[in-house]
Each structure stands twice: as C-alpha cells, then as structure tokens.
Amino acid sequence: MGPAVSLLAEVRLALGALDLEAALEAEAGEVVAVVGPNGAGKTTLLRALAGLVALAGGRVVLGGRVLDDPEASIWVPTEQRSIGYVFQDYLLFPHLSALDNVAFGPRCRGVDRVGARSLARSWLERFGLAEVVGHRPASLSGGQAQRVALARALATEPRLLLLDEPLAALDASTRDGVRADLRRHLATFDGACVLVTHDPVDALLLAKRLVVLEGGSVTQRGLAAEVAAAPRSPWVAELVGVNLWRGRGRGDGIELAGGGWVAAPSAGTGEVFAVIHPRSVALHRRRPEGTPRNVWRGRAEAVELLGDRARVRVLLDDRVPLAAEVTPAAVADLALGAGGEVWVSVKATEVRVHPA
Amino acid sequence: MTAPRLARRRAPRPPLVLVVLAGTGVVFVTLPLVALVQRAPWRQLGSLLVRPGVVDALWLSMVTAGAATGVSLVLGVPLAWVLARVEFSGRRVVRALVTLPMVLPPVVAGVALLFAFGRRGLVGQWLDTPLGILLPFSTTGVVVAQTFVAMPFLVVTVEAGLRGADRRYEDAAATLGASRWTTFRRLTVPMLAPAIAAGALLCWARALGEFGATITFAGNLQGRTRTLPLAVFAALEGDREAAIALSLVLVVISLVVLLALRDRWWAPR
Amino acid sequence: MRRLAAVGLVAVLAGGCGTDAAGGTTVTITVFAAASLTDAFGELGQAFSAEHPGVRVRFNVGPSPVLATQVLEGAPGDVLASADPSATSRVAAAGATLDTPAVFARNSMEIAVPAGNPGRVAGLADFARSDLLVGACAEEVPCGRLARRLLADAAVAPAIDTEEADVRSLLTRIEAGELDAGLVYRSDVLAAAGRVEGIDVPGADQALATYEIVALDGSAAPGLARAFVALVGSGVGQRILADHGFLPR
Structure with a gap:
C-alpha cells in the first residue's frame, strides 16, 4: 500500500451554457459517486479533474500535489497527472488489440514494450479476459470492452480513478454481473475514485458517499444512506x-442481513441487494388482504412533502427503515402522524434483486 | 389521400430532365476517352510500350510520383494535423494558401517555382552558386513541381479525415500519459490510415498526371525530366502512335486509382 | 506552354467571323504560324489589315509539326506558315491545301546566351561542358534537327539539359537566365535583343531552316487567304521578314 492519497477539488468553470461550481473530496480507497440529471455538469467535472478542461477558478489537489490552480498559475497537463479514466463509451483504440490497449499506458509511462505487454497480460488475466487478449475492440462484447477499459485505466496504477457512467453502455442482462465485478475491483483499489452515474443502483452499490450535482451546483452531499x-x-x-x-438469496426470497424475509421471485443465491422503489410501497390502515406477498407492520416516523408527492419514512419492526411515496391525499386518509401505526405491503415482483 | 401517396412512393421515377442532362454529362466526359481508345494502334501497342523513350518515361514517372507522394506524406500529414487541431489566427489564410495549387493553373505554378527555386530565383540563387544545388532541369526539380501541385490533395483528404475523427480518443490517450507527439504517432496516424492512404493515392495520381508545372519548371529531357505526360506531348510532334499508347497507359492508371478510391473519396468518414 | 495556349486559341476561333466592338462586320482570317515567326508575322498581320480594312488576322502559334496535325484534324484555319517543309508536305499530301506550298524565307542558327554571357560561352564546344546548363529544341522540330546537325558537324557531344518543344520556349529560358546557352534562330536573337546575345556559329549557312507558306483548303475566305500569302511573298512582306532577321528565299 502506498501513502494515503486523497483528492481535494474545488472546480469553477464555464462551458457553453453550463456554469459549474462544485467542491469534491475523496479519500484513499474511497468511491465517491457524482449523481445528477443530464446536463448537470457531471462529465465536465470529471474532465476538469483529468485536466481535459481548464479551471477558471478553484484548485485541484491530488495527494498533496497541486494539479490545477489558475490563481497560482499552476497547471499540470493531463498526461502528467496520475489518473485513470474510464469513458462512457470506453474509447478503446480500435486499431489496437485488447493487450496493446492496456499496454498503451505503461508504454507511455516509460515501460519497455515487453514489460508493458506482460503487465497488460496480467491485468487482463486478473479481469478474466485471458481469452480475448489478442482481440480488437470491435470483436469484444460490451461487458468485455468495459473490463478492458477498466484494466487499461488501472494499468498505470493511478492515484485517482475517474469513471464516467461505466455501466451505461451495457444492456440490462450483463449490467449486474459487470457491476459486481467492478465492485470487487474497486474494493482492492487503494486510490481515490470518482464515479459519475445517473443510475441510483450503481451509485448506491458502488459508492460510499454521494455528491448530487444539479445545474452545475452541488445540491446535496453525504453518505449514500x-x-x-x-x-x-x-x-x-x-x-x-x-x-x-x-441479504442472502434463498431462491424465492431474501433473508436480510439483520433478520427478516423479503419475498422476491428468482432471488438467486449468495449475497444480493434488494431494491424497492418507494412508489412500489403501499401503506394501509389495516392489514391488507389479497396478492401482495410482502406485508410488514411498522410505524410512520416522518412525512415530507416533495412537490405533488409525499414521502413517508416508516420504521419496520423498530429497526428497518423504509421509504414510501404516496399522494398527499393518502397521507390525510391514513391519518399518518408521527408515530402512527401502518401496514406496509410490497408486491414480490416489485422487488428488484442485484448480486452484490 | 393515402392511396395516391403510396402509389407515388412505389414508382420513384427520376425527372426526365435530370436524366437527360446527366446522360449528356456522362457522354461528354466519356466520348473523348472512347475516341482515344478507337484511335489506339492496338497491334503495335506492345512494341510501342517497350521503346526506350517510353520505358524511360514510365520509369521516371513512377519514381518521381512516388517520391513526390513521400515528400507530401512527410510534410502534408503534419500540416493537415496542424490545420485541423491547432487553433491560431490566420489559420484560414494558411489553409487557403496551402490548397491554392489545386486550383492554380499548373503553368503558373511552374513559373512561380522558377521564380523561387530557379537559378536567379528567390531561394534558387543561394542554392545554385554556394551550394551547387540546381533544381530546374533535374529529376529533383520534377519531384518539386509534382509535390507543389499534388500535396494539397493529400492535405485536404487527411484534414477531412481528422475533422471527422473522434477527438476524445486523443483525450483518452492523454489520460494514459501520452504526450501529444506520442498520441500523434501511435494513435492519430494509425487511426487515420484509411484517410492517409486515400490522400496518398490521390496525391500520387495527381503527381503522375502533372504536366504544366513540370515542363515549365523542370524542362523536358528524356530520362531526366520527361515524365509520361511530357513524353505524350513530345511524341505528339512526331510519333502520334506512341503518344496515343502513352495516353492509354495514363488513362488506365488513373482509372484504376479512382476505382480504388471510389468509396473513400466520395464518402470520407 | 505555347502549345496549350494555341490549342485553347483554336477552340476560341471555332467561329470565324463576327462583329467588332464598333458594330461593323469584320472578317477574321486565322494564320497557323511556326513559333519563330511570331514577331515578324505580327507585323505582317498589321500590314495586311491596313491593306484590307475590316479584316483581322489572328495567329495560332506553335511548333510546325503540331500545326500540321491541327490542320489535318480539322482545326479551322486559312493559312499555314511552317518552318518545316515536311510538315507542310504532310498537309499538302492530304489534299488540305488550296495551292502548292511555296518557300518564303530561310533562317540560320545562332548560339543565344543571356545578356552578359554569364556562362562565358564562346562556341559550340561549350555545349559539351557539364558545368553549364544548355538547351536545344526537341528533335521533332526543325530548330532541334538543325541544332543537332551543327553540333554533329562540329564533332561536339552536347550535354543538353532540356529539349524544348519550340524555339520560343527555349528562347524564354535563355532570356530568364535559366539556361547558359541554347541554339536558336538568328531572328529569335534579334527579337530578344538586349536580353540575349547572339554568337555566330561556323557553318550556320549550311544548315538553314526553310519556311513554306500555303493557303488552306478549309478556308472560309480563300481570296483573303491567298492575298495574305501574296503579301508575305511581296516586297513589303520580304522587307518585314528581313527586318526580323530572316534570310531571303
């Protein structure tokens, strides 16, 4: 393990219609997810950290080294920054094999051809890509290309890893597997990592802390939970x-880590995450009859109005928090006050399961 | 009103006026070639093409057009890169100047080259007496004239390729630690290979057909400066059969080049 | 170059007569003339127009063999004046002339050097020097054949650097100083007086160019064509030719 590396960034710049002003910190070994709607400036923020766009104000410091500080006239060009960047569509060099794509970085950093290739080979093997070493990007599957891109970014052993929507280009069937792989690899990465995504599942499963970027400004930040x-x-x-x-998959349901059972079809086996959208949660005064397979008893802790919807925080069995989203009318109907008793139901088919 | 619209779509007959004009255009362009073929001395063609003067011209043309293409690649690809990638004031003027030889009458190009590199030229006077380098009336002079006229075709093709290319690949290379020079060498050039090949082929074909600038600047001497087009010109005065045979060679080569280029030139990436 | 210009000119002249700027009807006759005749025939054209008001004379100038080819391929012209009897006979043999070609002038060869003679050329022997740039006409045209005959007679193996298609492009290169010496006609040296110097060649009177003129069969104005031929052979015409350095027939 090298010395602890941390990223300290304060980014101010204007690009077209975008006015970006965002502060960002990431500790060594930590993954910070930047989330926000399209056009919020997420990718521009990553490009600023990489030095692909210059700051107008603020500064970027990585592991104590100032990379960009317009006021002090300090500017380290992209190629001299210790970064790895996985682009949204990967940008694997089409004329080079997977091996030479991964060897490209080490070659540029002074490793000789033979050394760079053997280094690249070991990275590809580590990512389970031994059989596509000689393939051109055009003949790789989406998941393989994503892993080659990650191996290429990591092969220079960067102190800062930048991931721009790393799973967005994948179809739903491969995304879960690739995400689980990515999670595993990020766990062993000892530098700082900034992940840009618009997918809540990616953000919550991959990152410890979230930074919400809207219209070029940070609107919220903190631990993901x-x-x-x-x-x-x-x-x-x-x-x-x-x-x-x-929790742990048990075929037709999930046994939660702290005890409890969630019914879900094809929950699989092994460590999994169960994701339930608040809108899929129904609240009742009495125990509901009929089809919903998951019925719990709980207590309404707080009610919050968000535009035309109301968000209700429920504590199940006095220990498991659950968010529900209902209409303001339903809040009145149910006479939900703090501490009120409610019944909660969720259809089994509304529970989405992702491998951990 | 659905039915008539459908019917119209099913029979997309091109307007007669356009077809007639287009056909006239095709006839206009092909007729001289047909006439050339019709006058060709097919029986003596073999013996005409192995005459010393013809062989000399053919060989000289291949060598000089090849060399001109080489020089154009070395100077033209970086030039295209600068025009496409570096922002500087006066870039439009530089681009216009660099592509000017494409539309300049080649004779004017030849005269301009004489004023620059001739014995009493701007630069030529310094090349001649102190250095003993003389470009006019030399094979090198032929290469100079061909490069001057043909390089813009390469520059224009490669620059179009660069503008169509995704610049983010260059960003990706930078994040991997590649300097701009490394990126140019290991990424830009290989990824641009099809455009460079197309540009080089076009440049070579133009150099091969070069006449006006060559005869004006480099003169006309068998084996030294008399390329294929100059040999056609010289043969027209005495040996018309040989002139036609040489012309056929040029037509065939040019046609092959254009067929090889058809996709890339008309639909650059 | 001159040839390209000539071809273009022929295309332009595909008409024949038209109206001049003043609105009066003009007749234009086209004379195909060897390159070395450029200046002398320019003056002859003016003399002809003075004698025949409303008649303009245009020239299509080029190497004699090319002029012959153009005529045989149907280029519209009224008179052919060539420096090469073989070219004229080719046209006559094809039946494209109105009359029998007639000799109207001769010309002798000289060495032309740029003003000041930078190459210090003294005679034909200098054509063998490899440190000089020397030129001659191509063998296909009369000035090229005569030059080679003179060099052969003087037993000089020349180191020629360029073979020009016609004598005027050779002369242009000498004037510009791109060549140290070249073998041209005496009339050309006279035409470029001040910019080139002439050096006499021994035996030049034994190797003369012969100029022939004939009215063409395709002429739209055979009377004017014959009148122009007559003018060239007349005392006026011969005097103009002599002024330009030509020898009498």
Missing part, C-alpha cells in the same frame, strides 16, 4: 431515494 433517506429535492428522491437492503 443519508442522502437516500433524506433527499432534499424531488429529483434526488427520484434518483437515490430507493430502499436498498442487503
């Missing part, structure tokens, strides 16, 4: 306000 539990805008609520539980 905190932000998810107390979203400050409808957009955040929509994006990250999902219920996320960890």
